[in-house]
Amino acid sequence: MDLIRSTSPRPLSRRLRPLAYGLVAVIGLILMLTWGTTQVQVTLAGFLNGESVWSKAQKQAVVDLLGYAETGDAARLAAFHGNYALLRSDGWARDAIASGHYDRAQIHQAFQRGKILPQAEPGMIFMLRYCIGAPHMREAVALWRQADGPLLQLHGVATELAEAYARGQPEHAWLQWQMDRINGLNHELEPLTNGFSLEVAQGATWLGRVLFAAVFLSAFVASLLWMRTARRILLRIRGTEERYSVLFNSAADAILMIEEESGRILDANRTALQWTGRDVDHLAGEQLSSFFIPLLHRADGAVTGELRGPDDELRPVEMRSSVTHWGTQSVRQSIMRDITERVNLEQQRRIASEALASIAEGVIIAEADRRVTRVNAAHIRMTGFTVQALQGLKFDDLRCLPDGTSLPDSVWEIIEAEGNWVGEVRSRRMDGSSYPELLSISAIRSPDGEVQHYVAVINNISAAKANEQRLQYMAAHDTLTGLANRAEFERRCVQAVNAADRDRGMAAVVFIDLDAFKAVNDSYTHAIGDQLLVKVAERIAYELGDKGVAGRIGGDEFTVLLPNLHSREQASALAGRLLTVLAAPFGVGDYELALSASIGIACFPLDGTDVPTLITNADAAMYAAKTEERNAFRFYSPRMQADARRRIALASELRKALAENEFRLVYQPTIEMRTGRIVAVEALLRWFHPQRGLISPGEFIPMAEKLGLIRRIDQWVLQAACEQMYAWDQAGLPPLRMAVNVSANWFGQANFVDEIRMLLQARRLAPERLMLEITEGAILRLGEEMERTLHALHALGVSVAIDDFGTGYSSMSYLKLRAIDYLKIDQSFVAGLPDDGSDGAIVEAMLTLCRRLDISPIAEGIETEDQHRFLLRAGCVEGQGFLYSRPVEPAVIAQLLNAGRRQGSSHLRLVPPEAS
Structure with missing residues (x-):
């Protein structure tokens, strides 16, 4: 950098030097006054501290002298002399300083006795020597001197008392007279002391104002x-x-003045402010590096870089700097010139030269005879061929059509006519392998239209081809099992039906649905369920082999297409084998799971002439197998289609039944077997269809569970049962226990217990009058959630009964829960009593178990007097069945209760067991 000397005759530092001197003088004056003020404050602190000590010593001297006069205690006399000596020392120091003739060491000792701050001693000496006449100081010293006389008299009293006590015990009257003298002198001293303190304080205030x-x-x-x-x-x-x-602001270039030592910007011209988008106040004091990005230091001393402007816009600039001196300050002057146009030209040239090397696609440049002259790095990565390896070769020598034939002459004819050709080829690598390639060839012509060069752009489309194949596979197969999905299965079915129709042959669609698969998901998680589906698919595919197509069309529903059949027996043989292999246990993770399947078969052309009809009819046949037997297969018959349509209609009408209140409750009494008294009723749901009449719960409850309506139905039943209890209470009938069946779907909900509580509170019903019945299978399926719900119901006071006990799972660990109040013995065990010894043994074992666990048993399905007597002797508490009453309307229950109150109770029939 060039060093430019300042030509100013008087540097700025010299011109501003008087201001600096003046500022130093002002600051020095303020500091000196501040120091003086501080010293005065210290002196005042010393005066106030001395005044406090002096006042305390005077008062203590009086107290000690009175104590001595009263008791003759020598210690009290010594204490008086100590305080008196301090007071006299203060008075001596005061008078000595005022006279001007004193020894500083003696004065220092006197101040030490008076506990004066050492820092305050010079100031106090000065004020006592020269400021006695100052306001308040004069009055304070006068009061101080007036106190000398009473103090001297106190000393005389002390002397007389000491002489008297030395001769013996003085007379009491004389001692009282001396004490009165002491009190009198104290009364003289007290106003002097108070006045002295007041004057010192006021003097300090006055002096503070003067100093300020x-x-x-x-x-x-x-x-x-x-x-x-x-x-x-x-x-x-x-x-x-x-x-x-x-001159500075009229320059076309940006000029910055920068402090050499710190690098801070001192000043900038108008052009610099415009380029940076800032004003002088925001630019001054910043570092140049905060908005100038150097990129290249040239040999001539110039620096090329980018200047950050408004909105972070970067402007290419060239900066030259020189150093000058502003007085004694070293300053760097940086001049920036806009080189945007030059940079754009350089960038265009660089892009043109680097485009070939940096493009992601492979590029080949060839002469008019198609011999390679240049390739880019991407081409080398794709093929392994460098320019040297391609010397003398035509680039189309290494490429052929996908079928292996050479590029035809039509390619060059298209390029000649249209200037460009794009197509898929296979290209050979240097190692001899090949890959699919998308090739684009363009011709570069001279001004007279002659081809000078060919530019070929290549793309390796191996990944794209693989993705295409993968997408085609995914579009046709189920992602979980790998079997054909619904769309692919239907497409293959169309092909098979067309072939069978053309050849007058037969094809079959087999529909497979797993039995109780939902229980697996609920009990072992959906992850286990998915693994189970994969293993089921493997067994179906293995059993089918290459004789057909297996597919999964959703959930646990599988389909099989059997083309080119000669008879229906071929389909039934496969269905039988599938039932066998699917019934064998599956090992899934740490579990061994066993399940079965229901299979439906529909054949072309007997059971349908198009694919949708065949699949629908096979589904109907599967549903018939599941409904009638399970773990079986059925061929389609027209009756099944009618049943399927009836199920679809039932699903639609079931939603309507909830909205239009077509449900009704009937009630079956539960009696106390020893007395025949009605102790409870069970609420049973009935659907009275406007056209079909009474529909059995066994027909619509499974449909409600499948449609997700069972919870709403449960809520309706419980609400209607509670309203009926409330109505019976209002009618004055004896209170009964109401039993209501609840599905596991609602029982496992988080807010189930809260809904029960609110319903009982709304009808003002005691929780003990409600009994909820749930099957043992539901208890085991819900696991921990069920246990929490049972404990919450027990805490609320609601009873819980296990329904259909002994017909479900064999585990009885849940019976240990205190929340189980009742156990209902299923009618399948009661029906054989008393003749069937096995049923009798099972029932007696159940009753013994109930007694040991403090659970109340309720027998279901009692229809004969012999069954009643057997159960009564075995210890059964309550019973329910046609022997006592069928399910009846609420009005009949009211009549039975009223009749029971009038005539007494009996265990005999309450309502004749009419045929249902």
Whole structure:
């Protein structure tokens, strides 16, 4: 950098030097006044501290002298002399300083006895020597001196008392007279002491005001003088600055003045402010590096870089710097020139030269005879061929059509006519392998239209081809099992039906649905269920082999297409084998799971002439197998289609039944077997269809569970049962226990217990009058959630009964829960009583179990007197069945209860067992 010397005859530092001196003088004056004020404050602190010690010593001297006069205690006399010595020492120091003839060491000792701060001693000596006449100081010293006389008299009293006590015990009257003298002298001293304290405090206040005024006026006057001097100097500098500013701001280049030592910007011209988008206040003090990004340091000293402007816009600039001196300050002057146009031209040339090397696609440049002259890096990565390896070769020598034939002459004819050809080829690598390639060839012509070069752009489409194949596979197969999905299965079915129709042959669609698969998902998680589906698919595919197509069309539903059949027996043989292999246990993770399947078969052309009809009819046949037997297969018959349509209609009408209140409850009494008294009723749901009449719960409840309506039905039943209990209570009937069946779907919900609580509170019903019945299978399926719900119901007071006990799972660990209140013995065990010994043994074992676990048993399905007597002897508490009553309307229950109150109770029939 060039070093430019300043030609100013008077540097700015010299011109501003008087201002600096004046500022130093003002600051020095303020510091000196502040120091003086501090010393005065220390002195006042010493006075106040001494006054406090002096007042305490005077008062303590009086107290000690009175104590001595009263008791003759020598210690009290010694204490008095100590305080008196301190008071006299203070008085001596005061008078010695005021006279001007004193020894500083003696004064220091006196101040030490008076506990005066050492820092305050010089100030106190000065004030006692020269400021006795100051306001409040004069009065305070006068009061201080007036106290000397009473103190001297106190000393005389002390002397007389000491002499008297030395001769013996003085007379009481004389001692009282001396004590009165002491009190009198104390009364003289007290106003003097108080006045002295007041004058010292007021003097401190007065002196503080004087000091503040002195400091303020001095600082004000000094500041005025400094500002006047500064104004004169700045006016002289302003003319020079304006001339410099005109030249500085009129420059077309950006100019920055930068402090050499710190790198901070001192000033910038108008062009620099425009380029950076900032004003002088925001630019000054910043580092140049905060918005200038150097990119290249050239040998001639120039620096090429980018200047950050408004909105972070970057402007390419070239900066040259030189160093000058502003007085004694070293300043770097940086001049920036906009080189946007030059950079754009260089960038275009660089892009043109680097495009070939940096493009992601492979590029080949060949002469008019198609011999390679240049390739880019991407081509080398794709093929392994460098320019040297391709010397003398035509680029089309290494490529052929996908079928292996050479590129035809039509390719070059298209390029000649249209200038470009694009197509898929197979290209050979240097190692001899090949890959699919998308090739685009363009011709570069001379001004007269002659081909000078060919430019070929290549893309390796191996991944794209693989993805295409993968997508085609995914579009046709189930992602979980790998079997054909619904769309692919139907497409293959169309092909098979067309072939069978053409050849007058037969084809079959087999529909497979797993039995109780939902229980697997609920009990072992959906992840286990998915693994089970995969293994089921493997067994179906293995058993089918290459004789057909297996598919999964959703959930646990599988389909099999059997083309080219000769008879229906071929389909039934496969169905039988599938039932066998699917019934074998599956090992899934740590579990061994066993299940079965229901299979339906529909054949072309007997059971349908199109694919949708065949699949629908096979589904109907499967449903018939599941409904009638399970773990079986059925061929389609027209009756099944009618049943399927009836199920679809039932699903639609079931939703309507909830909305239009077509449900009704009937109630079957539960009696106390020993007395025949009605103790409870069970609410049973009935659907009275407007057209079909009464529909059995066994027909519509499974449909409600499948449609997700069972929870709403449960809520309706429970609400209607509670309303009926409330109505019976209002009618004055004896209170009964109401039993309501609840599905596991609602029982396992988080807010189930809260809904029960609110329903009972709304009808003002005691929780003990409600009994909820749930099957043992549901208890085991819900697991921990069920246990929490049972405990919550027990805490609420609602009873829980296990329905159909002994017909489901064999585990009885849940019976240990205290929340189980009742156990209902299923009618399948009661029906054989008393003749069937096995049923009798099972029932007696159940009753023994109930007694041991403190659970109340309820027998279901009692229809004969012999069954009643057997159960009564075995210890059964309550019973329910046609022997006592069928399910009846609420009004009949009211009549039975009223009749029971009038005539007494009996275990005999309450309602004749009419045929249902």
